[in-house]
Amino acid sequence: MDNITNNFITDFIKEDLGENLNSLITRFPPEPNGHLHIGHAKSIILNGELAKHFGGKFNMRFDDTNPSKESVEFVNSILEDVKWLGYDYGDRLFYASNYFETFYECALNLINKGLAFVCDLTGEQVHEYRGTFTEPGKNSPFRERSIEENLKLFKEMKEGIYKDGEKTLRAKIDMAHPNIVMRDPVIYRIAHIHHHNTSDNWCIYPMYDYAHPLEDAIENITHSLCSLEFENNRPLYNWFIEHAWIGESKPRQIEFGKLSISKSILGKRHLNKLVSEKKVQGFADPRLLTLKGLRSRGYTPEIIKTFVNEVGISKADGTVEIELLEHHARDILKKETKSLMAVLDPLKVVITNYEGEEELELENSSEAELGSRKVLFTKEIYIEASDFMENPPKKFFRLAPGVEVRLKGAYAIVCEEIIKDSSGKITELRCTYDPQTKSGSGFNARKIKGVLHWVSEKYAVKKTVNLIDYLLNEDGSLNENSIVKKEALIEKEITAEDERVQFMRHGYFYKNEEEELNLIVSLKSSFK
RNA sequence: AGGGUUGUCGCCAAGCGGUAAGGCACAGGGUUUUGAUCCCUGCAUUCCAAGGUUCGAAUCCUUGCAGCCCUGCCA
Numbered sequence: 142m143d144n145i146t147n148n149f150i151t152d153f154i155k156e157d158l159g160e161n162l163n164s165l166i167t168r169f170p171p172e173p174n175g176h177l178h179i180g181h182a183k184s185i186i187l188n189g190e191l192a193k194h195f196g197g198k199f200n201m202r203f204d205d206t207n208p209s210k211e212s213v214e215f216v217n218s219i220l221e222d223v224k225w226l227g228y229d230y231g232d233r234l235f236y237a238s239n240y241f242e243t244f245y246e247c248a249l250n251l252i253n254k255g256l257a258f259v260c261d262l263t264g265e266q267v268h269e270y271r272g273t274f275t276e277p278g279k280n281s282p283f284r285e286r287s288i289e290e291n292l293k294l295f296k297e298m299k300e301g302i303y304k305d306g307e308k309t310l311r312a313k314i315d316m317a318h319p320n321i322v323m324r325d326p327v328i329y330r331i332a333h334i335h336h337h338n339t340s341d342n343w344c345i346y347p348m349y350d351y352a353h354p355l356e357d358a359i360e361n362i363t364h365s366l367c368s369l370e371f372e373n374n375r376p377l378y379n380w381f382i383e384h385a386w387i388g389e390s391k392p393r394q395i396e397f398g399k400l401s402i403s404k405s406i407l408g409k410r411h412l413n414k415l416v417s418e419k420k421v422q423g424f425a426d427p428r429l430l431t432l433k434g435l436r437s438r439g440y441t442p443e444i445i446k447t448f449v450n451e452v453g454i455s456k457a458d459g460t461v462e463i464e465l466l467e468h469h470a471r472d473i474l475k476k477e478t479k480s481l482m483a484v485l486d487p488l489k490v491v492i493t494n495y496e497g498e499e500e501l502e503l504e505n506s507s508e509a510e511l512g513s514r515k516v517l518f519t520k521e522i523y524i525e526a527s528d529f530m531e532n533p534p535k536k537f538f539r540l541a542p543g544v545e546v547r548l549k550g551a552y553a554i555v556c557e558e559i560i561k562d563s564s565g566k567i568t569e570l571r572c573t574y575d576p577q578t579k580s581g582s583g584f585n586a587r588k589i590k591g592v593l594h595w596v597s598e599k600y601a602v603k604k605t606v607n608l609i610d611y612l613l614n615e616d617g618s619l620n621e622n623s624i625v626k627k628e629a630l631i632e633k634e635i636t637a638e639d640e641r642v643q644f645m646r647h648g649y650f651y652k653n654e655e656e657e658l659n660l661i662v663s664l665k666s667s668f669k
Numbered sequence: 670a671g672g673g674u675u676g677u678c679g680c681c682a683a684g685c686g687g688u689a690a691g692g693c694a695c696a697g698g699g700u701u702u703u704g705a706u707c708c709c710u711g712c713a714u715u716c717c718a719a720g721g722u723u724c725g726a727a728u729c730c731u732u733g734c735a736g737c738c739c740u741g742c743c744a
Binding site (some may be wrong): 144148170171172174204206207209210260262263264267268271272273274275276277278305306308309311317318319320321322324327329330331332346348349350353369370371372373374375376396398403451452453454455456457458459460461462464465467468469471475480482503504507508536538539547548549550551580581589590591592593594643645646664665666 | 670671672673674675676679680681682683691692693694701702703704705706707736737738739740741742743744
C-alpha cells in the first residue's frame with residue numbers, strides 16, 4: 142500500500158500533525174442514496190489505509206442530511222460492502238443526522254453573530270439574485286433582518302409552521318464574491334419529510350456545505366478527504382469552521398482526483414439508468430464495477446485494494462484503463478487458484494487405437510504449490526473446436542491433419558481423419574495416439590509443440606458458464622454481447638472449496654450463487 | 670468580475686534546482702506438458718508552448734494555450 146500511504150496527502154498530514162501522527166482521524170462519508178462502486182472503494186481504501194498506517198482512526202459516517210433521497214436499505218447495503226472490502230469500522234459508525242441538534246445550535250450561533258439570516262426568496266428568486274460567473278449577485282431584501290427577528294423566524298421554521306420552500310436560512314457572506322459558492326449560501330431548507338433515522342423530529346434539514354464541515358469537526362476528523370469537485374467549496378468549509386463551529390477542532394479538507402475506468406460505467410445516474418432500463422440485471426450484475434457486481438463476478442477485496450494502490454492518488458483527473466484492473470485480478474488469482482481443463486466449444490475426438498480407460502495425474506497449478514488431482518482418460522474425448530484447423534496458418538501450434546499435439550497430462554495424438562456432416566461442418570476427428578509419449582514418462586524423442594486441454598466424454602461434467610466482456614465498446618456504446626451464456630464441459634465437478642478456478646487457456650472463473658460460473662477475467666492466451 | 674484547479678510516454682504515476690522511477694499496454698527474445706506464468710530486452714535526449722533566471726530547470730519567474738469543476742432550497 143505504498144502509493145496510498147505516500148503521496149501529496151500524506152505530505153500534508155505529516156506537515157499538520159508532526160509528531161502526533163496517530164492523532165489522525167479520517168472518515169468515509171457516503172450519502173445513503175445508492176450503491177457503492179469501485180470509485181468509492183478508492184475513497185474507503187485511502188481513508189482506511191491512511192488511518193491504519195499512521196495509527197489513527199477511521200470513521201464510517203453516513204452523510205444523511207437529505208431524507209428525500211435516502212433509505213435504510215442503502216445504509217445496510219453500504220455497510221455490508223465496506224465490511225466486505227475489509228474495513229471494519231468497529232464501533233466508529235456515525236450518522237450526520239445524529240448531529241442535527243448541534244447543527245441547530247451552530248446555526249443559532251451564526252444568527253447571533255449576525256452571520257445568517259432567514260430569507261423568504263423563492264428558489265427561483267435565489268437563483269436570479271445569485272448573479273452569474275461574470276456578474277456579481279445582489280443582496281436578498283431579507284438580508285438585513287434583525288438578529289431577534291432571525292432567531293424568531295428560524296425557530297418557527299424548526300417548529301414547522303412554514304411550508305416546504307417557504308423560507309430558508311442563509312449564511313451572510315458576500316453576494317459579490319467571485320466564488321459563487323460564497324454568495325450567501327442556503328444552509329437550511331424546510332422539508333416535511335420522514336427521515337430514516339430521525340423520523341419526523343425535524344422539518345428543517347442542513348445543506349451539505351454547512352453540515353459537512355461541522356460533521357467533521359464534531360468527530361474530530363483531522364483530514365477530510367473528498368473529490369476534486371469540492372475544491373470550490375473549501376473556502377465555505379473553512380468559513381463554517383471559523384464562524385459557526387462552537388468547538389475547538391479544525392478539520393482540513395483535501396481534495397483528490399476520483400477514479401474513472403475505461404469501458405465501464407461508474408456514475409450513479411448512469412448506473413441507475415442501466416438498471417431501470419434493464420440493460421443489466423441489477424446493481425449486483427457481474428458486468429458492473431459496483432462492489433456488489435465485482436463480488437458477484439468473483440473479484441476479491443485484495444484485487445481491488447491492490448489495483449487502487451497501483452493507480453495512486455493525485456489531483457490530475459484521468460481514466461485508468463480497465464486492463465490494469467484485469468492485470469491485478471490475474472496476478473492475484475494465479476497464486477491461489479487451481480487450474481482445470483474445460484472445453485467451451487466441444488469437438489469430439491475418437492482415439493482409434495486406444496481402448497479402456499486410465500487414471501492420470503495432473504498438477505493443479507503450474508504457478509503455485511496446489512497439489513495434484515486424478516483425471517480419467519478414455520477413447521472418446523472432446524477438445525476445443527478452435528484447437529483444430531483443417532488448413533492451418535503457419536504459426537498455428539495446435540491440431541491439424543497429420544500434425545502431432547500433446548493432450549495435456551496424457552498422450553500425443555495425430556489427426557488421421559476428419560468427419561463432416563452433409564453441410565461440410567466438422568463433427569468429429571479420428572486420431573491415433575502413441576503409448577510411449579505418456580505424460581511423465583520422460584519421452585523426448587520428438588519435440589511436440591502444441592498442448593491441448595481436453596475432457597473425457599464419459600466423465601465430463603456440464604456446467605453453465607457466463608462469459609463476461611466489457612460493458613462498453615471502445616467508442617463508449619453499450620456492448621450488446623457483454624455477457625454470453627455457454628454450456629461448458631469440465632473435467633470434474635467444481636467443489637465448494639474451489640469457488641474460483643482457472644480454465645486452461647480461457648480464464649479465471651467464479652462459482653456464483655446460481656451455481657453457474659462467471660468469468661472473472663480471461664487469460665491472455667484466450668481467443669474470443 | 671469571473672473564480673478554482675490540472676497539464677511528465679497510448680493509460681495511470683514518481684519527481685519538490687543537480688541532468689526523466691515504477692506499473693499497465695505494446696514490441697522483440699529465452700524457458701515452458703496452459704500461445705498462460707516466469708525470465709531477459711526495448712519503449713519520453715524530454716516534461717502543454719514560448720520566453721526568462723541559473724554553471725545547471727520537468728522543477729523558479731513571465732506570458733500564452735488546453736482540459737476539468739463551479740450560477741441545486743443535491744451531495
